[in-house]
Amino acid sequence: MALRELKIGASGVRGVVGDALTPELIVNFACAFGTWCGGGPAVIARDTRRSSAAFRAAVVSGLLSTGCRVVDLGVGPSPLASFAIRELGASGGIVVTGSHNDARWNALKFFGPDGALLNAAKNEELLDVYHGGAFARAAWDRLRPVEEARGIEDRYLEHLASALDVASIRERRFRLAVDFTNGACGAAASRFLDMLGCTLLPVNAEPTGEFAHPPAPTAANMRQVATLARCFHADAGAALNVDGDRIGFVTAEGAALSEEYSLALAAMARLRRRPGPVVTSLSTSAMVEALARACGQRVIRGPVGESQVVDLGLAEGAVLAGEGSGGVAVLPHGVAYDGLLALGLVLEEMATSGRTLAELAGSLPTLHMRKRELPSPPNLVYRVIERFRRHHAHENPDCTDGVRLAWGDAWLHVRASGTEPLLRIIAEAPDPARAEALVEEAAVFARRAAFGYDGS
Amino acid sequence: MAQRLSLKIGHSGVRGIVGETLTPQLVTSFAAAFGTYCGAGPILIGTDTRPSGDMLKQAAIAGLLSVGCTPIDTGVAPLPSLMLHVGEAGAFGGISVGGGPGSPAWNALRFISAEGRALRANQAAELTDLYHQGVYPRVGALEMSDLRADASSAARHLAAVTRAVDADRIRSRRFTVALAEGGGGAEGPARRMLEALGCDVVSLDLPVRDAASEEAGTEEASVARLADLVRGSGADAGFAIDGDAVRLAAVDERGTPLGRDASVALVVGRWLERKAGPVVVSVATSRMVDDAAARFGVAVHRSPVGEPNVVAAMQERGAELGGEGDGGVVVLPINACRDSFAAMAVILESAAVSGATLSGLRERLPRYAILRDRLLCPARDIAPSLRLVRNLYRGERIDLIDGVQVRWPDRWLLVRPSTTEPVLRIMAEAPSATEARALVDSVLDLLSPGV
Structure with a gap:
């Protein structure tokens, strides 16, 4: 059986554009969302992918047909849409973005009236409307033209600045190399860095949607910006995701830091200004735990994914929520992962501490993370996880999201990807050989479990 | 099925009620089917001013992009302008919402x-077949095209029409024209075209699209108001065009409506002066055309x-001119569709060249009475009913081009099934209203004897 590359779940609807992700499916989801919103207004935005323009049209049509008012932000980052929903008092929003997925993919991100991605309960409600298929249908005289939100970007940038010590940052007149990944936040980011008194060395700034490198801000994808930072004597560098929800950093010396650093680096400035708990996922590096401990704060771990991490963060009264993917939400100031705000926090830390990015990163404990991705069709992936759980039942596993085992400062997490047909295996330990051994062992077990050779 | 259905998929396209049957899902799929039918190339898409236009257009754009087409958004564009634009631009096709x-x-x-x-019947059938099969070859994200915009439809149309007529002669008369749209x-486009022909334009306030305009007879009401405007403004002519800008009804300088049936005949009278050639009209078109020709x-x-x-x-017969009794006039060298702009320009040219008024032009044509009626008729009763009509007029000259038409030298009777409603349309034209009534009644008596 050929499975379609389509994933409908906790992080919205996501798939490979073509036979899997069709405009009809998008129209149906937009109708479901419009019905769920009960008339709106609904905020929409999109990234720079060509297919995003096509699906934006499908979303507009679907929302309008249910009688929703539609406020279109055009090409813009996801955190801007989240802000606009709160600022305009909208009923929710849809961002058309494949985010960190490669160019073949696209997705819809659904935001609720609080500006956060739909949490599990709201998402389930939306899926019930979608599956029920009884969408609201507005008569012709209830259809309204699509609206624009004038000046919303200005207000968004002011809102970001209000969470930062702008004067200290401006004083340092930083030179920054930034990779925009040909995405949706070039315009907003340029203005933001200007507000912070930074000189910008941009790369891949054209909003073409044709990506110069895979869009996730991993160390491997940040080679260009790392070289730029080193050669042009920048104070630091960063790479933003296509829709601006994730960020990775590079040092002045041109070393690309793993995206696992982003949360811990942002936490430095945030916890100093506003002490409180930090929420992260089961799969995120323990670096942030070491940092929080030093500040006398606790770290709460929950299931993987922005909607669940932010939801838990709001429930726990956290001041920061984020993940090893490079997504950081500054709670309760914002309620979505926001690469620009994370960048602002890191610049603030550099400015107020007087330390370089390399020095800040060096102050964190050295932990080694190893990851494996096993392509795993949905019909096998849950079987593997169930066998793994049984196999490790005696080791007190955390089963909130897949299976997580911890032994002192080492841990192993096995889970189904929320966005792709993959089994993800992640381990971290102070000793790289230990981390490697943990993922290798789990991968061997998973292959056996998938093909039924484990003898259980 | 005796009631009118709220969705109609047929050779005139897809029609339905917004909020009930004409859903974005249906439109997305139909646009994907049309894109598949046309091939992955540029497809023009435009709307009229209905509030639901944008919602449906966005759905169609998404469907077109999904199969590799390049939608070109023309914005609000009158149907004949959009059709001319498709032909001129070398697009693979067009969708008018x-x-x-x-x-x-x-x-x-x-x-x-x-x-x-417009798609021919066989093309429309092929498109509908593709839609029903429901499998459209989608392109991946990397092969997907961009949405473009090109708002030049009306300007191209204006240029084509003014190029095709003797614009200088028309300008020299400085006509005052009353316009109802x-x-x-x-x-806007109609006014610009008339102004390019040196006319002073006075127009009726636009009818607001509201519940009141749902009432039948709106077009007749607007012609009546136009006649008042012509009298009040001392205009040389009044022109009422329908919402699609395909049909034309003229009002003469005295404020007398000339009737939609006269539009083709008025254009024929002038166009053949320039170039004699065959004419094609539908079976439901007035004999005035025959007299003019x-x-x-x-x-x-x-x-x-x-x-x-x-x-x-028209193409088969090598005709440059054609039309229908509804006021739709086709001037093929200008546009391959019913085009009220072309019709207005040729009628003005006729007045300019002959020095006659519109009432003078009308006087050259004989007067007939045309009568239209209808009879409820479910699909299963159509063929037997038509057979009865043929039997009734056995021995007369009968054409079976569309339904049954009985023709005499100075009159005719037509009985044909509607393509949009479960009714038989009955129509007769004769020198007097009484004679036309008699022909229509002969059919009504035959098919509904109890009434």
Whole structure:
């Protein structure tokens, strides 16, 4: 059986554009969302992918047909849409973005009236409307033209600045190399860095949607910006995701830091200004735990994914929520992962501490993370996880999201990807050989479990 | 099925009620089917001014992009302007979102071929077949095209029409023209065209699309108001165009409506002066055309009702001129569809060249009475009913081009099934209203004897 590359779940609807992700499916989801919103207004935005323009049209049509008012932000980052929903008092929003997925993919991100991605309960409600298929249908005289939100970007940038010590940052007149990944936040980011008194060395700034490198801000994808930072004597560098929800950093010396650093680096400035708990996922590096401990704060771990991490963060009264993917939400100031705000926090830390990015990163404990991705069709992936759980039942596993085992400062997490047909295996330990051994062992077990050779 | 259905998929496109049957899902799929039918190339897409236009257009854009087409958004564009644009631009096809029955609750997609024409019946059937199969070859994200915009439809149309007529002669008369537009967004382009022909334009306030305009007879009401405007403003002519800008009804300088039936005959009278040649009109078109053409000794051929049928027969017969009794006039050298702009320009040229007034032009044509009636008739009763009509008039000259038409030298009777409603349309034209009534009644008596 050929499975379609389509994933409908906790992080919205996501798939490979073509036979899997069709405009009809998008129209149906937009109708479901419009019905769920009960008339709106609904905020929409999109990234720079060509297919995003096509699906934006499908979303507009679907929302309008249910009688929703539609406020279109055009090409813009996801955190801007989240802000606009709160600022305009909208009923929710849809961002058309494949985010960190490669160019073949696209997705819809659904935001609720609080500006956060739909949490599990709201998402389930939306899926019930979608599956029920009884969408609201507005008569012709209830259809309204699509609206624009004038000046919303200005207000968004002011809102970001209000969470930062702008004067200290401006004083340092930083030179920054930034990779925009040909995405949706070039315009907003340029203005933001200007507000912070930074000189910008941009790369891949054209909003073409044709990506110069895979869009996730991993160390491997940040080679260009790392070289730029080193050669042009920048104070630091960063790479933003296509829709601006994730960020990775590079040092002045041109070393690309793993995206696992982003949360811990942002936490430095945030916890100093506003002490409180930090929420992260089961799969995120323990670096942030070491940092929080030093500040006398606790770290709460929950299931993987922005909607669940932010939801838990709001429930726990956290001041920061984020993940090893490079997504950081500054709670309760914002309620979505926001690469620009994370960048602002890191610049603030550099400015107020007087330390370089390399020095800040060096102050964190050295932990080694190893990851494996096993392509795993949905019909096998849950079987593997169930066998793994049984196999490790005696080791007190955390089963909130897949299976997580911890032994002192080492841990192993096995889970189904929320966005792709993959089994993800992640381990971290102070000793790289230990981390490697943990993922290798789990991968061997998973292959056996998938093909039924484990003898259980 | 005796009631009118709220969704109609047929050779005139897809029509339905917004909020009920004409859903974005349906439109997305139909646009994907049309994109598949046309091939992965540029497809023009425009709307009229209905509030539901943008919602449906966005759905169609998404469907077109998904199969590799490049949608080119023309914005609000009158149907004939959009059709001309498709033909001129070398697009692979076009979609017009708009029109259908007068009520604003309805909307429609009309599909335009690469030649800038309405789809022929066989093309429409092939498209519908593709839609029913429901499998459209989607392109991946990397092969997907961009949405473009090109708002030049109306300007191209204006240029084509003014180029084709003797614009200088028309300008020299400095006509005052009263204009009534059916609320579809053609008012601006129509006014610009008339002004380019040196006319002073006075126009009726646009009818607002509201519940009141759902009432039947709106077009007649607007012609009556136009007649008042002509009298009040001392205009040389009044022109009422429908919401799609395809049909024309003229009012003479005295404020007398000339009737939609006269529009084709008025254009024929002038165009054949320039170049004699065959004419094609639908079976439901007035004999005035035959009389106008007789002066030039050219043949008048009849086609089934419907623009695609008229245009196809025109090409077959090598005719430059064609039309229908609803006021739709096709001037093929200008545009391969019913075009009220072309009709207005040729009628003004006729007045300019002859020095006559519109009432003078009308006087050259004989007067007939045309009567239209209808009879409820479910699909299963159509064939038996038509057989009865043929039997009734056995021995007379009978044409089976569309339904049954009985022709005499000075009158005719037509009975044909509607393509949009479960009714038989009964129509007769004769020198007097009494004679036309008698012909219609003969059918009513035959098919509903109890009444």
